[in-house]
Amino acid sequence: MDEAKRAGIEADCLRLCRLFFVLSDRGEAEGYANLYIEDGTFERPGLSVRGREQVAAAIRARPAHLVMRHLGITALIDVISEDEAKGMGSHMLLMYDRLTGRAEPPQVGDFVDSYVRTEQGWRIASRVVNSAFSS
DSSP states (O other): OOHHHHHHHHHHHHHHHHHHHHHHHHTOHHHHHTTEEEEEEEEETTEEEESHHHHHHHHHTSOTTOEEEEEEEOOEEEEEETTEEEEEEEEEEEEEEOSSSSBOOOEEEEEEEEEEEETTEEEEEEEEEEESSOO
16 A cells, blocks of 8 residues: 555544544534444443444433543554554543532543444544543
């Protein structure tokens, strides 16, 4: 595969990473769910969902007063083929406030991602969030 094609795949997958943060923070459930393939999976401590409807439902289930901000850094995409890529080393700092007058302690984690090319473009096949520090 030539470097231009590889760079294009990396850019498309990095855009998915960034959209994940933005749409999650805004609580845009349908847009967030559409980042995934139809039967895509999302896992984090305390939650494991499969399929766009469950992914969207997880966003809709958040308390209305919850304010979140994901800060994503150091994402790295490993292009496997023209149709598959892996994400690794995407570190995340999550800050949130339940509008109680004080912010919760920040959470630090990282993502392990699988991406696939679909007819609609690149999508997340799976995303696993690992907590870097236990509380």
